[in-house]
Amino acid sequence: MRTATRWALVALVLVVAGVVALWPRSDDRASPGPAAVERPTQDLGAARGLAALRPCPRGGPDGPAPLRGVTATCLGDGASIDVATTVAGGPALINFWATWCQPCQEELRVLDGYAQEPGAVPVIPVQVLSGESDGLELLTKLGVHLPSLYDGSDALRKVLKAPPNLPASFVVQANGSVIQVTSPLTFSTPDQVREAVE
Template sequence: MRQFPVAWRWALAGLIAVIALAAALWPRGRDTDTTADNGQQARSSAGISEQQRSAANLAACPRPAPGTAGSGPLAGIPVSCLADGGAVDLAAALAGKPALLNLWAYWCGPCAQELPYLQQFAQRAGNAITVLTVHSDPDEAKAISRLTGLNVKLPGVLDADARVRTAVGAPAVLPISVLLRADGSVARVEVRAFTGVDDIANTVAQELGVAA
């Protein structure tokens, strides 16, 4: 009779040890699996499929000539091309030709009204000036979807952290059009939506001397 309580105590201690070990190991394995699953879902939701890019049919982004180094306030600012997801050295890609950069976002109503005018202006101006859209929001999928819905095919880049706006000293509003000289310097920051193709053409002619 004296040994029975001792045996019970050893059995109870062993059971507690087994339960504690199982409790310690089980959450770790589950947390690891959950973290891995969440990471995989985040990567999947952030990706843009080739089908989405193909459906948008955006014009290719400008690329720098070999050995070209960009200058001006946009020098050293990397962005990604909406057409193919590739990296773009913005200042270098725009060097040597006047440019109109239109800063916009998928959620901006006035931007949606203005973008078709910019496309018409680009068609009218031809090779005299580079017209480039700059999506100033990190949601690339919605940017591509918005351009597809508007049937706007202009070359565009993603500026997820609005470094372009900061570099040219523009306020935190949209849309904004940045007129760049061929040497990369800023001729004007237009903080408004253009009202039509002629409005764009007149502003570009006045600030950059490019007739269209």
């Protein structure tokens, strides 16, 4: 076989392979869309058991007007919950955190310590911008058992117009108003938390 004939055969094979690769398929398999590339839903029961989080508070039907209708997942049991009911009656502290945020990890320990003191107002950590299973794993590792929410859609942060930097904390007053804590930006002692919520 001459060299020109060999190259012609190689070119023909490449053309046929290209046509086969691009030919539309009509079989039952759907092309992978956004849902197909997401991680499969996990059974988080074991992770929830290890984390042993305290139950999410569920107050009266009302709560701060801006928070009504905003839902999040209770990390402790996986139930969908209206955020307004978790802080109904105020005062309460809402704290946004993510697993990759190093200052958040230290602050979560401080918040847990404060929440165990007599007379402490409810502290509601809200995990954002990170995976639910990762959050449960981190809380287990830190030994933090605060009742916590998971805001996968970031809806609560948007409603409160929270800054992009984490951690970020907000005090829900008894009258329903919500105020961002700006001093300090990150709690390092339970005394700082107490001063912010009073």
